């Protein structure tokens with residue numbers, strides 16, 4: 001395929017980042033933008049020389065498309081994906097993939113049946129620092145991982161969907177999902193979680209501001225994650241940090257670099273890497289999905305860890321991922 005013609009469902013803040021990146025990727029062209037907010041659909045269409053829509057079904061019916069991006073509030077996932085799958089189009093969907101496991105499993109099954117190329121927005125998997133971490137850990141038995149995601153809720157509007165538990169799933173599902181995904185990617189599959197949650201600062205919303213999650217991995221490793229949501233809004237330096245302990249060593253990962261000890265000195269490692277958008281467009285054009293590191297079915301496993309942790313936080317009981325219902 002010479003050029004991948006792309007449509008967007010959801011034209012908010014995150015989508016505009018992807019659109020700007022796509023403008024600089026050879027062989028990618030944004031042809032249609034859809035948002036239920038007409039102003040957003042129009043603004044994106046004007047900026048990227050595309051056709052605007054306010055209903056994704058009309059866009060799917062009328063536009064000549066090769067692939068779709070879905071960048072929606074967490075609660076809005078499900079039907080849009082099923083309609084994209086019906087149309088037989090590959091898609092990149094933002095994390096987390098849904099608000100409830102039933103929705104995610106329904107989409108996962110439809111993707112499997114249609115055998116479509118999918119990619120979920122866990123872009124940290126593609127980074128140079130991550131590649132180095134995986135190379136080191138592949139040669140070593142890992143015993144413990146510690147993740148951290150401390151941020152603000154990041155939105156001025158107190159009624160924003162992200163600040164409502166039934167619309168975003170709170171910090172563990174909406175944001176710390178990146179850290180959970182990285183812990184899965186570096187340490188292995190999660191077998192069981194136990195969480196404690198409280199809210200002593202963000203008392204005006206119904207999401208916990210403090211989350212502590214203990215994790216047991218299938219390979220026997222253990223881990224912990226702390227996620228705090230009442231932190232300084234402008235400070236992202238404590239988000240997505242993962243320490244992994246193995247033998248008498250430690251790797252300290254964050255998106256910008258991997259810190260390890262070599263010959264008694266701590267050194268930082270990273271290297272340039274393709275963006276998730278380049279990888280997705282490349283897969284759509286070539287039909288070869290081998291470079292996609294987080295297909296839909298894999299991302300459902302990351303989602304399950306957050307859902308289980310939220311359930312554990314509510315019930316006070318440990319939850320085995322294999323027993324998770326919804």
Ligand SMILES: NC(=O)c1ccc[n+]([C@@H]2O[C@H](COP(=O)([O-])OP(=O)(O)OC[C@H]3O[C@@H](n4cnc5c(N)ncnc54)[C@H](O)[C@@H]3O)[C@@H](O)[C@H]2O)c1
Nearest residue numbers: 010011012013014015035036037071072073076094095121
């Ligand atoms: N990968 C990352 O690092 C990253 C970063 C930021 C956000 N995100 C994710 O991107 C997604 C969107 O986040 P955002 O910050 O852009 O939110 P946003 O609220 O700015 O944008 C969402 C847009 O979707 C539109 N929308 C809602 N329902 C729709 C529907 N049925 N059809 C068409 N449009 C619809 C809304 O009107 C809104 O414009 C979230 O899942 C978020 O977690 C990912």
